[in-house]
Amino acid sequence: MSPYLSDETWETVVRSVPLVSVDLVVHYDGGVILGKRTNEPAKGEWFVPGGTVRKHESLEDAVQRVANEELGVGVTIERRLGVYEHVYDVADIEDAGGKHYVPIGFEVRAESDSLDPDDQHADLQVFEPPFEIDLHPYVRQYLEDAGVMEN
Structure with missing residues (x-):
């Protein structure tokens, strides 16, 4: 569901085209923040914060919005990690045939000492290397590309 599109329009978008997002x-x-997702795709997985880019929103503005909405903090962008492709067999929309994202990954630093998570995460935790949890392959790739985890 999208806060800026009707449910019907959002469902059409998810069923029809890849979604551009920032992760x-x-x-x-001393570590990196991962959130335990409450919605599909990747429900129940520890995942990096992220969200779709809105029309006419710069990538940098999307990064700040997502950090503020999901974590309650501003961030300093350190670097762009690259463009990725994430394809999921499941979606949060019935009969959507999965979800397809084209995320742009960013490495950022939180500008606050306290977090205020939203309802997309059952929990937020700071994890430090060597990351002794099962990581989703997409998260593992981000951490490797950011140089905080060896491949």
């Missing part, structure tokens, strides 16, 4: 490797308190 954030957020450095915080």
